[in-house]
């Protein structure tokens with residue numbers, strides 16, 4: 559049986575944190591290791607430029623950071639193809655062809671794009687760029703360049719995948735059945751709250767633990783996590799349901815520890831400091847293999863470069879095959 563093709567990826571705009579890990583990376587590694595899929599992961603530098611066109615250095619630097627985060631989490635280049643989006647010109651070419659198959663008002667109605675534009679008033683002012691408004695078209699090209707059937711991603715990506723499906727249907731209707739219609743595979747992983755209790759963990763919110771954080775940094779961050787505000791003295795009765803430390807214990811500690819921690823907190827028998835120290839220790843241990851692998855790649859940038867180069871070369875071959883079919887279907891195969 560042919561393995562199903564997976565296409566997924568991220569914008570290289572910063573290092574990854576534990577929210578990304580539980581939200582999507584863990585799932586990707588599991589899918590990779592199941593052996594049932596042929597997975598491509600793109601480092602979406604072209605898409606990152608749509609809202610960072612004025613900051614090319616940031617995007618460039620984060621391409622390698624993102625690759626190192628993937629590798630340290632267990633993405634294995636022997637099994638998974640990691641590639642750089644801008645090095646696949648076929649994707650840019652497809653974006654142009656697809657732009658005829660989508661209307662401006664449809665793009666303006668895309669809920670994800672709409673939310674992002676609202677958040678980026680400072681960058682875009684009153685009028686958004688053509689490139690940003692159109693990034694769903696480019697994302698449809700990312701996926702279809704590789705005949706991606708499954709796209710493991712978070713809920714926020716749903717409108718983008720829906721839009722890609724519409725483009726595929728329209729293309730196939732007009733030019734013939736060439737493209738594969740992708741499906742989203744929602745990460746079953748949960749969304750991780752920030753250290754401050756915010757619903758979202760994020761760079762701009764300053765409430766994240768990064769996969770690359772040192773032991774000291776992890777400890778410092780955990781010590782600053784928000785606990786039950788009504789608990790002032792150690793023997794005040796606490797409520798773990800509204801405590802971020804208890805929340806993270808549930809992710810990183812054993813069932814037994816969780817039970818003891820919550821029981822002693824409710825009974826006023828355990829201080830927050832002790833509770834936080836224990837949590838910090840568990841997070842440090844949990845992330846140790848990731849941190850160690852990352853340190854290895856940081857010391858061997860040439861290995862990271864080789865992985866990216868080889869992944870991109872392989873991806874380019876696949877992209878050319880798709881492009882050939884597309885051009886034939888669109889009657890653009892002039893001299894063949």
Ligand code: TRP
Pocket residue numbers: 565566567568569600602605697700701709711715
């Ligand atoms: N939109 C994704 C993000 O915001 C990145 C991305 C680009 C992507 N192309 C993709 C994800 C194709 C899945 C499939 O991080």
